[in-house]
Amino acid sequence: MPTLPFPFDLRDAALLRDELLVDGAWAPAAGGARATIVDPATGTAIATVADGGALDARRAVDAAHAAFGPWSRRTAKDRATVLRRWFDLVVEHADDLATILTAEQGKPLAEARGEILYGAGFIEWYAEEGKRAYGELIPTNVEGRELLAIKQPIGVCAAITPWNFPMAMIARKLAPALAAGCTAVVKPAPATPLSALALAELAQRAGIPAGVINVVPGDAEAIGGELTDNPLVRKLTFTGSTAVGRLLMRRSADTVKKLSLELGGNAPLIVFDDADLDRAVRGAIDSKFRNAGQTCVCANRILVQDGIHDAFVERFVAAAAALRVGNGFEPDVQQGPLIDERALAKVRDHVADAVAHGGTVRCGGDAGELGGTFFPPTVITGATTAMRIADEETFGPVAPIFRFREEDEAVALANATESGLAAYFFTRDAARIARVGRALEHGVVGVNTGLISYEGAPFGGVKQSGLGREGSRHGLDDFLELKYLCIDGLAG
Numbered sequence: 001m002p003t004l005p006f007p008f009d010l011r012d013a014a015l016l017r018d019e020l021l022v023d024g025a026w027a028p029a030a031g032g033a034r035a036t037i038v039d040p041a042t043g044t045a046i047a048t049v050a051d052g053g054a055l056d057a058r059r060a061v062d063a064a065h066a067a068f069g070p071w072s073r074r075t076a077k078d079r080a081t082v083l084r085r086w087f088d089l090v091v092e093h094a095d096d097l098a099t100i101l102t103a104e105q106g107k108p109l110a111e112a113r114g115e116i117l118y119g120a121g122f123i124e125w126y127a128e129e130g131k132r133a134y135g136e137l138i139p140t141n142v143e144g145r146e147l148l149a150i151k152q153p154i155g156v157c158a159a160i161t162p163w164n165f166p167m168a169m170i171a172r173k174l175a176p177a178l179a180a181g182c183t184a185v186v187k188p189a190p191a192t193p194l195s196a197l198a199l200a201e202l203a204q205r206a207g208i209p210a211g212v213i214n215v216v217p218g219d220a221e222a223i224g225g226e227l228t229d230n231p232l233v234r235k236l237t238f239t240g241s242t243a244v245g246r247l248l249m250r251r252s253a254d255t256v257k258k259l260s261l262e263l264g265g266n267a268p269l270i271v272f273d274d275a276d277l278d279r280a281v282r283g284a285i286d287s288k289f290r291n292a293g294q295t296c297v298c299a300n301r302i303l304v305q306d307g308i309h310d311a312f313v314e315r316f317v318a319a320a321a322a323l324r325v326g327n328g329f330e331p332d333v334q335q336g337p338l339i340d341e342r343a344l345a346k347v348r349d350h351v352a353d354a355v356a357h358g359g360t361v362r363c364g365g366d367a368g369e370l371g372g373t374f375f376p377p378t379v380i381t382g383a384t385t386a387m388r389i390a391d392e393e394t395f396g397p398v399a400p401i402f403r404f405r406e407e408d409e410a411v412a413l414a415n416a417t418e419s420g421l422a423a424y425f426f427t428r429d430a431a432r433i434a435r436v437g438r439a440l441e442h443g444v445v446g447v448n449t450g451l452i453s454y455e456g457a458p459f460g461g462v463k464q465s466g467l468g469r470e471g472s473r474h475g476l477d478d479f480l481e482l483k484y485l486c487i488d489g490l491a492g
């Protein structure tokens, strides 16, 4: 049981795991190290967790390798039954999982519960999708031959995940991996291991065999180095910053690993003159301030056409200023704290830089009395491309508003970054939807909405926002190899 008294009530305290999961056993890190987990809303320690290293990661890879044969040889239907039980257990324990998530990540409890159900949706979706890994019988080129294309699981997968969605980003990887017949080693973010360990606890209760899922919180460099260098790891799936994604891509080259990279964003949100104003304000608030602006698909730049600019700014500022900021466990709080002091410093730097370059703060702008790592919803008008906020992902509750005249100017501005994850635009013009939807260089485009996430849709970035897709039937292929079988000697 945890060495610190977890300060929040759980119906099922056994969900609180604080050791590594390797080969079906909960164990301390090889060196006995432990890390302290902090509630970002209060700064208080809520648990200590085993702090693993390279040796623990190697043991986990060996366990996943040993488990791969039996797991991949089970039928897709049999794996689906086990995944379905896992889904049912996650939903049954959603309240406890949400409490654990808010405690370590800080998002409002209702948002945390939404994340749990969103993550569970991937388990439900891939329990079924695994039964549809269809192959092909190819019309033969030689009499007496049969040509087949069959799909087979890649093997041992390493999954490295971020703190901002500490459950859903893991479920979004493990669900397709296991459905395809792969096994996995997960390295969760140092700030938020409890959600990963609770999810793994439920996987064990669901009957997922020892070694199929291994979870090794701890030293990112050491564990990451083992996962990239170990030739038994055939696939690396990473969600996190573009900088770390580049590093992992380089380190995976020596063993030619298959890669899925879900990286940083810098989402433009464009409001055209003909937009439904209320819908545009709602969509911009939803996209910008979800998870206190700490999502990869948050609107990072808001581009508003001249004719609607002042009306939009007035409504948007009022809505942003009305958001209630506080501890995620308090009822009706809509925005929790930032994850840590480093995140707060970046937000402050972006605001200071924007003001220094002529921006006007219309609401928020300073933490004031909030204290800790809280920062108020902030809107800055008069934004320009000279500002850092135009090129860098703020990952906080700051909305810079850029003004534009013509459609092609907005599209050019929207595309003028190395990122290409999400983009949004608001218009009631069908022809414009067709034009701009295709002109934006992004993997995910929301039209007249700021909320696009769904397990049945392909999610991923273009340019330097990543490789591959998660969710939808496409997400399964990232864990499958396509084999060509050429069978001769069948002539009568």
Ligand SMILES: NC(=O)c1ccc[n+]([C@@H]2O[C@H](COP(=O)([O-])OP(=O)(O)OC[C@H]3O[C@@H](n4cnc5c(N)ncnc54)[C@H](O)[C@@H]3O)[C@@H](O)[C@H]2O)c1
Pocket (backbone or CB within 6 Å): 160, 161, 162, 163, 164, 165, 169, 187, 188, 189, 190, 220, 221, 223, 224, 225, 239, 240, 241, 242, 244, 245, 247, 261, 262, 263, 264, 265, 295, 296, 297, 393, 395, 421, 461, 465, 466
């Ligand atoms: N595209 C997406 O789906 C998506 C989703 C969530 C977050 N993100 C991005 O993630 C970033 C915020 O998350 P973050 O701060 O956790 O990102 P991060 O890149 O700092 O960390 C992500 C994960 O990588 C690990 N890591 C860091 N350095 C490593 C190394 N040298 N070797 C191995 N692992 C290492 C971390 O411990 C963590 O588990 C933002 O840029 C956000 O846009 C993208």
Ligand SMILES: O=C[C@H](O)CS(=O)(=O)O
Pocket (backbone or CB within 6 Å): 164, 165, 168, 294, 295, 296, 297, 452, 453, 459
């Ligand atoms: O932060 C990144 C997540 O992928 C956002 S979403 O929950 O998938 O929309």
